[in-house]
Amino acid sequence: GAGVSQSPSNKVTEKGKDVELRCDPISGHTALYWYRQSLGQGLEFLIYFQGNSAPDKSGLPSDRFSAERTGGSVSTLTIQRTQQEDSAVYLCASSLGLAGPTDTQYFGPGTRLTVL
Amino acid sequence: AQKITQTQPGMFVQEKEAVTLDCTYDTSDPSYGLFWYKQPSSGEMIFLIYQGSYDQQNATEGRYSLNFQKARKSANLVISASQLGDSAMYFCAMRGFNKFYFGSGTKLNVKP
Numbered sequence: 001g002a003g004v005s006q007s008p009s010n011k012v013t014e015k016g017k018d019v020e021l022r023c024d025p026i027s028g029h030t031a032l033y034w035y036r037q038s039l040g041q042g043l044e045f046l047i048y049f050q051g052n053s054a055p056d057k058s059g060l061p062s063d064r065f066s067a068e069r070t071g072g073s074v075s076t077l078t079i080q081r082t083q084q085e086d087s088a089v090y091l092c093a094s095s096l097g098l099a100g101p102t103d104t105q106y107f108g109p110g111t112r113l114t115v116l
Numbered sequence: 117a118q119k120i121t122q123t124q125p126g127m128f129v130q131e132k133e134a135v136t137l138d139c140t141y142d143t144s145d146p147s148y149g150l151f152w153y154k155q156p157s158s159g160e161m162i163f164l165i166y167q168g169s170y171d172q173q174n175a176t177e178g179r180y181s182l183n184f185q186k187a188r189k190s191a192n193l194v195i196s197a198s199q200l201g202d203s204a205m206y207f208c209a210m211r212g213f214n215k216f217y218f219g220s221g222t223k224l225n226v227k228p
Contacts, residue, residue: 033216041220042207042218042219042220042221043207043218045216045218048215056215089159091161093161099214100147100149100214101145101147101148101149101168101169101211101212102149102166102168103149103211103214104149104151104163104166105151105163105209105216106163107153107160107161107162107163108160109158109159109160110159110160112159
């Protein structure tokens with residue numbers, strides 16, 4: 001398909017385990033974003049990649065969270081030593097990466113993470 | 117500081133009626149963009165409509181229109197002829213200084 005894809009759609013893990021969440025952006029989109037959404041809440045910004053620039057990691061809640069983007073395309077969000085408070089839906093979005101106001105984000109379906 | 121505010125946690129509207137969802141913003145970027153997204157219970161965020169800060173006309177996309185009042189820093193979403201499928205969370209977002217900011221959302225319930 002032509003949209004943003006994320007995998008897995010659901011992930012259940014035990015406290016203390018590491019998890020990896022994957023995002024495949026729309027082809028040609030140079031900007032990629034990760035957000036976290038707890039049940040019934042708004043979006044919490046995590047990290048932003050733009051082309052080859054250093055990522056904006058200002059939203060990562062702790063050093064247990066990290067993300068990388070290989071080849072300017074697919075991104076992986078890694079959560080180490082998961083805690084129950086990490087349970088949420090993790091949303092990925094991509095955009096063309098235009099400078100200025102017109103850059104529209106398109107979202108993937110999300111990964112629902114449950115930490116037992 | 118860049119900020120987006122949605123003051124209506126929940127709204128009800130009768131099917132076939134129009135509804136306005138409020139959004140106010142604050143930014144020092146003279147060139148900014150305003151966006152509305154819909155999030156149904158399935159969880160996916162769906163882009164609805166965009167308004168640029170220099171656009172003279174209010175944006176429209178089908179039954180969606182954005183009531184942009186620049187001096188008041190408001191960007192309200194108007195949904196005409198509400199349908200049951202419009203029941204969802206709606207998020208207002210702003211792009212300023214090349215960053216995105218999201219509001220806390222409004223949950224819209226359309227009653228038959």
